[in-house]
Structure formats: C-alpha cells, structure tokens
Amino acid sequence: MRMSVTDQDLALEAAGGDADAFEALLSRHYDRLFALAFRLTGSRAEAEDLTQDICAALPAKLASYRGQAQVTTWLYRVAVNAATDHRRRAAAHARAAEGWGDWEVNRRKAAAEESEQVAWLYRAMAQLSDSLRDTLALVLDDLTHAEVAEILGVSEGTVSWRISEAKKALARIRNEEEST
Amino acid sequence: MTPRKDDFDLDDLRSAMTAATPAADPARRAENLALAKKNFQTAQGSRAEARQSSDRPQTGGFFKGAFDMLISRTALGGLTATTALVAVGFLFLSPQGQNLLRPPVDSGPSISEPEIVTGVDREQAQDTGVSEDGDLAVADTSEEVGRVTLRDTEQVETAPLILAEPMAPPSPAPTDGLFSLYSSDDVGGGAIQQQGYGNSAVLNSRGVVAPGSPIASPDIVAPPPADTEEYANADDNPLRVVADDPVSTFSIDVDTASWSLLRSSLNRGQMPNPDAVRIEEMINYFPYDYAAPDADDISPFRPTVNVFETPWNPDTRLVRIGLQGDLPAIEDRPALNLVFLIDTSGSMNDPSKLPLLIQSFRLMLDRLDPEDEVAIVTYAGSAGVALDPTPASDREAIEAALTRLQAGGSTNGAGGLREAYRLASEMSEEGEVSRVLLATDGDFNVGISNPDELTDFIEDQRDSGTYLSVLGFGRGNLQDDTMQALAQNGNGTAAYIDTLSEARRVLVDQLAGALFPIADDVKIQVEFNPAVIAEYRLIGYETRALAREDFNNDDVDAGELGAGHSVTALYEVTPVGSPARLTDPLRYASDTPEAEAADHSDELGFLRLRWKEPGAEESELIEFPIEMTDSPDPEAAFAAAIAGFGQLLRGSDFLGDWTYADAIALANANRGEDEFGYRFEAVQLMRLAESLDAD
Numbered sequence: 001m002r003m004s005v006t007d008q009d010l011a012l013e014a015a016g017g018d019a020d021a022f023e024a025l026l027s028r029h030y031d032r033l034f035a036l037a038f039r040l041t042g043s044r045a046e047a048e049d050l051t052q053d054i055c056a057a058l059p060a061k062l063a064s065y066r067g068q069a070q071v072t073t074w075l076y077r078v079a080v081n082a083a084t085d086h087r088r089r090a091a092a093h094a095r096a097a098e099g100w101g102d103w104e105v106n107r108r109k110a111a112a113e114e115s116e117q118v119a120w121l122y123r124a125m126a127q128l129s130d131s132l133r134d135t136l137a138l139v140l141d142d143l144t145h146a147e148v149a150e151i152l153g154v155s156e157g158t159v160s161w162r163i164s165e166a167k168k169a170l171a172r173i174r175n176e177e178e179s180t
Numbered sequence: 181m182t183p184r185k186d187d188f189d190l191d192d193l194r195s196a197m198t199a200a201t202p203a204a205d206p207a208r209r210a211e212n213l214a215l216a217k218k219n220f221q222t223a224q225g226s227r228a229e230a231r232q233s234s235d236r237p238q239t240g241g242f243f244k245g246a247f248d249m250l251i252s253r254t255a256l257g258g259l260t261a262t263t264a265l266v267a268v269g270f271l272f273l274s275p276q277g278q279n280l281l282r283p284p285v286d287s288g289p290s291i292s293e294p295e296i297v298t299g300v301d302r303e304q305a306q307d308t309g310v311s312e313d314g315d316l317a318v319a320d321t322s323e324e325v326g327r328v329t330l331r332d333t334e335q336v337e338t339a340p341l342i343l344a345e346p347m348a349p350p351s352p353a354p355t356d357g358l359f360s361l362y363s364s365d366d367v368g369g370g371a372i373q374q375q376g377y378g379n380s381a382v383l384n385s386r387g388v389v390a391p392g393s394p395i396a397s398p399d400i401v402a403p404p405p406a407d408t409e410e411y412a413n414a415d416d417n418p419l420r421v422v423a424d425d426p427v428s429t430f431s432i433d434v435d436t437a438s439w440s441l442l443r444s445s446l447n448r449g450q451m452p453n454p455d456a457v458r459i460e461e462m463i464n465y466f467p468y469d470y471a472a473p474d475a476d477d478i479s480p481f482r483p484t485v486n487v488f489e490t491p492w493n494p495d496t497r498l499v500r501i502g503l504q505g506d507l508p509a510i511e512d513r514p515a516l517n518l519v520f521l522i523d524t525s526g527s528m529n530d531p532s533k534l535p536l537l538i539q540s541f542r543l544m545l546d547r548l549d550p551e552d553e554v555a556i557v558t559y560a561g562s563a564g565v566a567l568d569p570t571p572a573s574d575r576e577a578i579e580a581a582l583t584r585l586q587a588g589g590s591t592n593g594a595g596g597l598r599e600a601y602r603l604a605s606e607m608s609e610e611g612e613v614s615r616v617l618l619a620t621d622g623d624f625n626v627g628i629s630n631p632d633e634l635t636d637f638i639e640d641q642r643d644s645g646t647y648l649s650v651l652g653f654g655r656g657n658l659q660d661d662t663m664q665a666l667a668q669n670g671n672g673t674a675a676y677i678d679t680l681s682e683a684r685r686v687l688v689d690q691l692a693g694a695l696f697p698i699a700d701d702v703k704i705q706v707e708f709n710p711a712v713i714a715e716y717r718l719i720g721y722e723t724r725a726l727a728r729e730d731f732n733n734d735d736v737d738a739g740e741l742g743a744g745h746s747v748t749a750l751y752e753v754t755p756v757g758s759p760a761r762l763t764d765p766l767r768y769a770s771d772t773p774e775a776e777a778a779d780h781s782d783e784l785g786f787l788r789l790r791w792k793e794p795g796a797e798e799s800e801l802i803e804f805p806i807e808m809t810d811s812p813d814p815e816a817a818f819a820a821a822i823a824g825f826g827q828l829l830r831g832s833d834f835l836g837d838w839t840y841a842d843a844i845a846l847a848n849a850n851r852g853e854d855e856f857g858y859r860f861e862a863v864q865l866m867r868l869a870e871s872l873d874a875d
Contacts, residue, residue, distance in 0.1 A: 014220075022220050026213060034204035039197060048208050055212040059220035121196050139190065140197045155415065157454040157831050165451070167190070 007071035015065045022062065026055065029072070032141075033079055039137035040083040042122050054082045069150065076143070076151045080134055087130065124173045128166055135162040414722040416832055419715050421763050422708045428718055429726040431738030432503065432702045432747045433458075435667065436686075437652060439465035440676035442829065443861075446868045452829060459720030459826035463748050466822065466858050468815045470504035470746050479802050480506045480698040481741055483789060488812040490752055491820050491846050492838035495760030498823075499751040499806060500816040501706075501787065505698050507744035513696055515551040516615070517569070517607040521600040522585060523620035524560040529587035530621075532678070533654040537619045538582050540651075540683030545579075547691050548572035555603045556581050559596025569607045597637065604646045615647040615695055618666070621654040634662075638670040639737075645795055647697065647740070648672035651686070664723065671700065671740055689856065699791040701738040701799060704749060705731045708785040712808050714761050715754040717834070719823045731790060734799045741791070748819050752834065753784065755808075784808040814850040818859060821847035825866055828873075840870035 007025065014022035033054060038047035061078055069077075125133055138148040145163070149156040420428065438461035445452040473482035481503045490496040520541060528534040548554070549572060556567035556578075567581035600616045608614040638648060648670030650663045667674035675686045703726060708716055718725075730736040741747060754761050788803040825843045827835055844866045851859045 019217065019220055023213065023217055026216055030209055030213065031204050034209075035201045038201050044202050048205060051204070052208070052212045052215065055216035056219055058216055059222070062220075121193060136193075140194045142194070155455060157415075160831060161451070161454050163190075170193075 008067055011062065011065050011071045011074070012067050015062050022059065025071070026058065029075055030055075032072075033075065036076060036079050036137065036141055037083070039140060040080065040134060041086070042126060046086070050079075050083055050086050053086060054079055057082060070147075073147060073150050076138065076141075077153075080138070080151060083134070084130075120174070120177075124170050127173060128169055132162050132166040132169065135159055136166045139163055414725075416827075416830065417718045417720075417722055417725070419717045419762055419834075421715055422710045422713050423766070426710060427705060427707045427728050428716065428751070429703065429705045429728050429731045430718060430721045430749070431724040431726055432704060432741060432749075433460050433721060433724045433739050434464055434742060434745050434747055435461050435664070435674045436465040437663065437674045437676040438462055440678050440682055443865055444676075444678040446865050446872065449872065451869065451872050454830045457826055457829045458723065459823055459830070460724065460749065461720075462826045463720065463750070463819050463822050464746075466818070466862070467856070468502060468504075468746050468748060468819065469852060470502045470815065472504050473506045477506075479789065479791060479800070480793075481702075481791075482506075483787070483802070483804075485787065485806050486811045486813045486816045487784065487806070487808065488810055488816060488820075491817070491842065492824055492835045493752070493760055495758045496752050496754045497784075497810075498816070498820055499706075499753055499784065500813070500819060501704065501749045501751075502815070503702070503741065503747045503789075505741045505743060505745045505747075508696075508698070513549075513743075515553075515609075515612045516548065516695060517553045517604060517612055518548075518555070518695075519600045519604045519607070519614075519616045520554065520556045521596050521616050521618045522556060522558050522566070523596075523618075524558045524585055524587050525621075526560075526587055527621055528653070530654055533621050534585060534587045536677065536680065536683065537651070537653055538585060539680055540677060540687055541582060541619075542579070543680075543684055544687040544691065545572065545575060547688055553607050554578055555600075555607065556585075557596055557600045557603060558585065559599075560587070565599065565603065569603065597634070597641075601641045601644070601646055605644055608646070613647070613696060614645065615649060615672075616670075617649050617651060619651045619653060620663075621652070635665055635669050638666055642669065642671045642737075649695075650674040652676040668739075669737070671697070671737075673740075673742070685856070685858075696743040697740045697794045698743050699741040700794050700796070701734070701736075702741050702747070702789070702791040703731050703736075703738045703799075705788040705790075706751065706785050706806070707788075708753070709780055709783050710756075711781050712756060712784050713753045714756045714758065714765075715763060716751050719750045719752060720826065721749060731788065734792070734797065750819060750823050755784075780805065782808055814852055818847060818850040818852065821850065822862065825862075825869070829869065840866055840873065844870070 005021075005024075007028070010021045010025040010028075014025055030051070034047060034051045037050040037054070038044065041047050041050055058078065065071075065074055125136065128136065135148060135152065138151060139145065139159070143151070145156050145159045149159045152159065435458075438456060438458040441456050442452040442462070445456070470484055471482050473480065484500075484502045484504070486500045486502075487497050488500070490498045522534075522537065524534065528537075545554075552572040553569045554567065554572055555565065555569045558564050558566045566585065567578060570577050570581075572578070597616070597618070600618070604614040604616055641648075648666065649672045650667040650670075652663050652674065653676075663674045666672075675682075677683045677686060705728075724739065726736065726738065739747075783805040785806045786803065787806055788801060790799045790801050792799045821843050824835065824838060824846070825840070828838075828840060828843065844863055847859065847863050847866060851863070854860055
C-alpha cells in the first residue's frame, strides 16, 4: 500500500504526525541518505554516524516541511547541513584521525580492494574545500545542477562554477602528483 | 589515467564514486530507524502540547524562549556553560539552529593578501605587473598555513561562546553554516583538513603533499575568498519578448565595487564568484568620452544612444544608452560637510584595511577647500567621535585624528551611523552638501539584530538630505550585499578599495562625481517597438530593475548621478525577422504590429528618462525615440567588450562561441585615449581570466 504513495504525500502525512508515514519515508530513503553521507564524509564510520545524526534530527525538522520542495531535495539539504554540523563537532573534539584520513589508513592496509582510481579520487577530494567537495558529492549523486543549487541554497551558476573549479583542482592535483 | 589531461570526465568520477560507496550496514540501519521513530514520537508529544495555544510557534520557538530566558537571567560567567548546552540542543533539534551559527565577528580570515598595498612603491609594482602577485601569493602562503591553523584552534576553544551568541541575522540560505562556519575554511584548505578530515598527515606520509607546504595550488591553499563574503546579485536579466513585455525600466547604477572586487580576485589567481560579477558596475567603472551637456540641455546630463552590431552575435544589435553628467566648475561647488564613519573593529587591523583607509582619506584631504568641514566618527564596540567638525583648512588636527585611529574591539555599525548622521545634520547649513563616508570591511554584526532595521534607518536619514557613500576595504569578510543595500538606500555609491590607486580614483580623480550629485533618482525606461524589435534583454542592472509603474512614481528611489559621472547601459535587441530570434511568434495571439507602431518603423524604441534636481521632490522627464540605424562608436564598442567579459565571467548563455580572446581583441581595438590606464588594466585582467579559466 504505502509504496504507491508519493514521497511528498508521505512527508506531509509525517509532518502532520503520522508515525507510519514517517517510518515508510525514512526506510525508503535510508540507503540513499547513507550513500550521500558517505560521499560527504569519505568514511564508512563517519557516514554511519552522520546518518544517525540525520535520523535523530529528522523528526524535529520534518515539522517544518510544507511540501514546498521535492522531498529528496529537502532531505539532501538536511543531510548537507548535518554534515556541516558533524564536521564542526569533529573539529571541536579534535578527532583529527578520523574521516578521510582514517579511510586512507584502512585503504592502505587492505590495499587490494579498491582500484587505484577510486583511491586517488578520495585522496584528491579530501583536498578540496568543503563547499567544493559538498557540491561535487551532490552532483556525483546524479542530481542536476539546478537541484544541487536548490539544496545548497545558491544559484545554479554558482554550482556550475564550483564544479568547474573542483574539476580544475582535481586535474591540477593529478597533474602535480604525476609530475612528482 | 592519462597524464596532463586538463579536464575531468564527471561520468568517470561518478562511476568511481558509485563503486566506492559501501552499502549501509543493516544493523545500524535498523538502529537508526528505531532512533528516528523514537524521536519522531517525542517530537509529536511536544508539538501536540504546543498546539494548545491558538498561535502555534514555529519549530524552535520553545528552545528560543529558553535561550532568551537564560540570556536575560544569568550572569555572564554562568552563561557560557548553560547556554552552550541549550544552544547545542537548539542546534540539532531545530532548523533555525542551523542558521544561528555564524562566524564570530573577528574570525574573518585575515590572510594577508598578495595585492595588499602598504605603500606607494608597492602599489606601483602592482600596477605594472600582475605576475608579481602570483609570486607573492606563493611566497606568502607557507607562512599563512601555519598561522591559520593556530587561529583555527583558538576559534574551536571559544566555540560555546559562538554558539551562545546569535550574532548575525539568520540568513534564509539553508547552507549558511556550510560556507561560513569555519574560519579555516575561508583561509586555507590545509587547516581544515587537519581539523575535520585529519588526512593531511596521511597524505604527507604518502609524499603526495609535503607537510606545511602550500598544498597543490592556489585554489586549494586558499579556497575562493567568497566564503564569508555575501554578494548582492540576481539571475541574469532574461530575454524578453517585445510583444509580451515591451517596456523595460531600471534605475541607473554608478557603483563600481564589482569591478574592483573581481580585479582583486583575478589578481589573486582566482576566478571571481559569478555572483560577485555585476556587469553594469564593470561597464560603469570606466570613463567614456561622451558629449557633455550644454546650455540647450534641460537635463543636467546629456543622453547619447548608439546602435551597432553585437560583437558576439551578428544577427542582433546592441543599443548603448549613455548619460554624461554635467561637471560644474569646481570653484562653484557648494561647501562640503564630510563625516568619515570609520570601522575600527579588530578585523580592520590589516594593512589592506585601516592603514589603506587612512592613506586614502589623506589623499582626499588635499582636494578639499578651506570652507569644507570634516568630522570623524569611529565605531567599535561603542561609537565615538574621533574628530569634532573641523574646517578642512585645519589640516593638522585632521591628520592627527587620522593617525590616532586604531583597530580594536567589535563592530557596532548602527550606533556609529546614528552618530555620523547626527553630526552631518549638525554641520549642514543652507546650500551645503553633507555626506557620510562609511569605510568598513563589511562587519555590521554586533548591535544590530536586523539588517532591515539598518536599511530602514538609512532610508529615513536619506530624507534629511544627507548622502551616504560606502567604501569597502579588505577581502574575506566583505558583506558586499549589505554595502550595496546601504548605498542604494542611502542615496549613495558603493566602491571597493583594494589599492591606493583605486582610492585615488574614487576619492581624488572622481571626487566631484563621488561627492556632488547633479541628479537624484535617475530612472531609465525604454519602450521597444514591436514592429521593429522582436526580443530584447538588458545586460546587467539585475539588482536595479524597477517595475514599469515605478518610473512615474516619484516616491520610488533610484540611483544618483554625480558631477561629471557617466552611466552606460546596454541592451541586446533582436530585430524582427532576424535568424537570431530565440522565441517563435505566437500563432494565435496576434503579434502583427499595430498601425501606430508600423508608422514608426524607423524607430526601434522610445527612451524616457526621469530625474530629480538634487533635493527636489518632483521628477522631470525627457523622452525621445531611438532610431534603428547603425551608429557604431569606439566607446560603445569598449563597453560591449566589458559587457562580454562580464557575461563570460557569469557564465551567460547568450554569447555563443565568443571567447575571452574576442573580448581582448575588441577591448584592445577600442582603448581610445585611456588617460588613466583603466582600459589597459581591463585588457590585462581579461588575459588573466582567460588563462585562469583555461586551467
């Protein structure tokens, strides 16, 4: 039954207090949220934590959902904001060894698992500024620039510009690595 | 991977990313879902209670209440700890919490910028060689990374205080936190990695990035400085169909801040943020050789209109509307009352800010007459009068007051503004011009809870006849949108001063224009003739659009024209029958021109201009038709080159395959006399942008 209901209906019902609708909505999107969390943080452990933060905070935030945006857009916005909070706390607690670094350590221990290209991607993405990396993570999640712009609350031009900056930065990192 | 490939295929990245993304852990998934469900029920409970009142508060209202209570009831010492707890709860439980978090006032990155000018000799070096900036940037960076990391640590320690103080007005943008929270984020990618991602050590161990060295590139070491800067802009003016929407109305804009900002970005090796690019301000940065008004002109300015082929599209035309303001003889000018309102907050303590500001004002003092009066108000924490109204002839007293200025404390923009306006009205006598010159790096964060309040205050003061000019200094924290809003509402101009030569341009070369308005509330309206023109678009002026009915409404504010200033606006128009037409004519709604329009088939449109004599209540009007005959002009062609450059920087869709090289060629061919070298500088910047964009 539930599966034929649109995201938007579910979200509005949930915003109105329907616990089943909320559960259905969240389980429908949990895996996608987790994947985005992973892209935003670069570490499985961090992504699990971040997803937990999102799940914990979502009910309170849902009250403000008025059906004005696509549910996925709205969810992604919550996720990106949660990632920002998460980073801030990580910084505050000086948990410096986690995140991309942790992932890199693990990767080097079990080097065989991933291709060199993927490893490189994570290493390089870690060097981007937060805003570039977040934007790139969203675009890599098959969203259009317009959708990403809505999620981040910036203009579409800014998204395109950030993507081109990110691409340039990645190209540069690659070229520099190869010349060393 | 292919070496030396200049671009990335996003699809490759995407599949790599997808391959790397692990599946969610089922156990954690179940736990998290359960947690969410539990929180959902808790949230329902509290919301149900809240619904008892007839007027349900918005989410976060409860926490906000508790938060306010703690603020008002608790002694400051205890405040830090308790509010931190509440604020953290507030933060995670309410959407508003996100927006409360803003960088502390002084956390603006104080990375010393390569183009900072500390003296005339450096400035000259800067003027002649762009490449020097690049060298400086590299040289500065390694020091900066270390220092910045320290700063970041300080900020982390004071985090609870930051949480407890909603210092800045919450912005509607949902991602504010994302872009403004980390001071390190603005300053150096290196610092943030050590904090949040902790990966630089690992990277170092791999030898990929040497420790402490500038990481990889300027883009990474110093990410776009736009991060805590806020820009005023809007989407590009869309293409309009004359049949649907024949009338275009806008206010003139003589600001030039956008050009200086983008110059500062490019000189630092950064492409400017598209939102920082306002094309009309780029065009209006340059003086044009327009005919000045003579005795026959009823208006204090002379309009000239030219029509010529669009450089980036042979099938459309550009319509250049230029207004040249009258330049009254300088000895006839009224006495001037100047109140320097100077931000002396801690963030101004930077060679590109307060010291440059003081030098700039010194330059200006030379141009003042003995009858003029100067006062100085500072604002930092509390507003204070640093110099009571003093005749400009008492140069010593003014110099001494300028020398005493020191940066320190936080910013209280509103208090200072009140004081400055009070002094200005005190100094003002019949027939004199009073102006407040606000110099700031953009912080208005303490003491003003609501930016609208500030704007309202300035609007009220505008009616008292005092003008306001806003001068921006320094980068990294510049609230361009606040500056624009203040200048636009305060009958004034906003300029951004990055070098002493820019200060000379704004405050000395164009002193008369900057300080003496010759026409207030200048509005332009063009009605296009549907028999001749199918489509049009106004290039730039996005933030200056007016509604059609605002044109005749004298209560609607618009831009001021200063003595000797010129203003240029460009329309790109598509003639009827042109292959460049982007929209199809309607089949059912008749767009056959009416008889009257056909009668004027040699007219492309009708131009109406409204303005007020300075201080007058009622506007005056001149109007005349624009003829559809080509009248190319080198000045107009240069303006077109700048407009094209601006559109390239904004990523506009209208340029086809027109490139920076085309802009450079066009600008170079139309440099004219270029007395001050501004156009030469423009070409240099286009070259720089071309090479940066090609990266």
